[in-house]
Amino acid sequence: MFCQARTIRIVKIVVLLSLLGGLVGCSTWFTGDFKDPEVQLTKVDIIKARLLEQQFMLRFRIDNPNDRSLPVRGLIYTVHLNDIELASGESSGWLTVPAHGFEYYEVPVHTNLWRHMKYIVRLLEKPDRPIRYRLDGEIKTGLMLGRRVHISSDGEIIPGNFIPE
Template sequence: MLSQAQTIRIISLLMFFGLLSGLAGCSTWMTGGFKDPDVQLVKVDVIKARLLEQEFRLYFRIDNPNNVSLPVRGLDYSVHLNEMMLAEGHSNEWFSVPAHGRHHFDVPVRTNLWRHVRQIVKALEKPDQPIRYRLQGEVKTGMLFGRSVHVSRNGEIIPGDFIPE
């Protein structure tokens, strides 16, 4: 017959080894065959454009190339226009992307362009000249042992293309 202390010690050891084997499985999943998901910015909508505050909605698509579903815990982002920081923030939306599947999600963005009005007006003086934009972010994946997937999109917009004639 085992004493209570011996029983507790055996149970503790079993729990410890169970935890270690579980961690090894997570580590293998996250490093062995894990492929980073592909995250694309697919659309930008202007919701409100007032003098002191602008509101946009960024639409993303995330494709999961893995054989298991991918939990996503949020997105940290920053948006630059000609190297000016326009907005930065965080989305706390949690969702799961099915194995070999895709999921669409959107992120609201608020900014105040008033502090950059001189630089923006200067850039708009030549509507045929491109303005560079850059979106950077990190998509947080996984549950307990998460991994961050970096997102970086660069491009140019020509302001004249958006000015009605």
């Protein structure tokens, strides 16, 4: 009886020390010389464009300037066209960016532009006039005690470049 209780106590201590060691390992990842990854929107693909639903694929390049691989566990985003919120959401895809390397992260986006149709039609009346876009978000990094890295990208698109002749 005494031997069994002692064994259980030792197992509990070993499990507790293992968990604490894992937490210390996670927390040291984000202390000291950690540098935020660089995140760039590299491509927007139109998957489907119907009257009531539009689907896009946003492609990001994530550069890791650190000496350790970087686990990425999701992205929270908001996309604006001029001052209109086009889409917002959260992606929960996982990937690992190697140390001093890069990976691409793709995020599917679904929108419904019906409520903004009048405004969009006015924008498209002058297809050579640029339209501003802005993407704001956060990349969720790390495992248990991760951190969020803010991303922001903006620019202009010219609608006439996307209208088939």
